Amino acid sequence: MSDPVDRIDELIAAAVAGQITPSEQHELDRLRREHPWINEEIDALRAVAARLQDTDDVTWAQPASTDALRDRILREIPTQHPRDRNHGPEIGSAPLRRTNRRPWLTPLIGAACLLIGLAIGFGAPALTSIAPSGPPGTLGAIEPIDVRDAVAGVQVDAELVAHTWGTEAVLDATGLDIGATYTVVFIATDGTQFPAGQMLGSPVPIHCRVNAAVLREDAVRLEIRDAEATLVAHADLPDA
Template sequence: MTDSTSRREELIAAALAGELDEQERQEFDRACAADPSMLRDLDEMRETVALLERAGIRWEETVLPSKLEQRVLASTTGQPRSAAPTPLANDAPTSRPRAGWAGRRATPALLGLAAAGLIAMGALGGVLVDHRLQAPPAGPPGALGAVEEVAVGDLPPGASIDVALVAHTWGTETVLEIDGLEVGETYEVVLVREDGQEMPSGTFLGAEVTIECRLNAAVMREDVSEVRIHDAAGKVVVASEVPTI
């Protein structure tokens, strides 16, 4: 790592922890003017650390036993040496981190922790991390991101179906949990507009196990009046009216 890269990370970490003194603030401002990506990196780190803190994942400095450190050095570099105890990251929930949790000594590990959060969100498609770190926002029907339970009408004998809607800026998501529909049968989910037009949301096969799926339709929540599930012959199996917003 070059000196400039190391200093760049030190400045970002110090800014992240709110530890820049006046001289460093001026240095940080000059560096951002020359490299606007520093501000983008800082914003991403702030967002990631905020998500990690909301999940109870905090930074904690822990002492690595010297003998263990020497064994690690020997196995990774082939050059065992004595060294001062090295701080490690511990992602167990702790009390609020000390003021130096993002300081100079912890800079590489802190940035690694935040970067790991960003990598995890990308690698997992945001799904697992979103469930772990973000509770769904609460709000009335039509509130963006809020899970809206829908009352289900008459069901086929032996079937159990839960339906919910989630409003998005790009359309409306239907969340389904289904048991008891005919195994192997093809079913189609549609959202019905206020004008009666059916907007396709997706299809699924009946199965012996509980079906959990999330489907999307290109219609805004305020235009949706009903959720329907059709069988392969086009017959309406389930019809659920939704509140007008």
């Protein structure tokens, strides 16, 4: 049996969309008299719809393919046919509190936000977030480095990201001894060593992020060492 709140949700959705039948309108009018908060809900949703419709600074550019988007949205929308709303259960006059209502708009708002995001992404690229880029030491920029392997069978690829609080290393590694502990260390211009973190050798490729409290412009070398401090891989860092 359908939940009475689900029935109210269906009627509110139909009213906001302007696709409510006369019998549904009669049912909704009765419910609005019994539960005044329904009026507030409908007014708020209509206001949101109006603001989106009147927004001038969001433009739409048709994406190259909309099939995947359409399928994704349809999966989020309940499958009940609109005409089935006329067969919903009769709702009693027991008070229904707003705090007990389920978020019926979640899938629809999610779909709407997806469409708005596409509109902004395709029609207003200046509003989208652009990853920083620049020479070594540029805050937030991804900096590939040349990692040399000192142990046969080990393969390590790494990128650095400079932050105001230190330096981050993004590592992809294979060939490390399973279960063995490895330490990532940054070395500064004055020889000071800054441990960035540890990782365990794994039978599957490792992808991890480690951080050290040394600024990128002060770091000149990255080393990966095993538990006996034997050098496994290293990279000399470009000047930042």
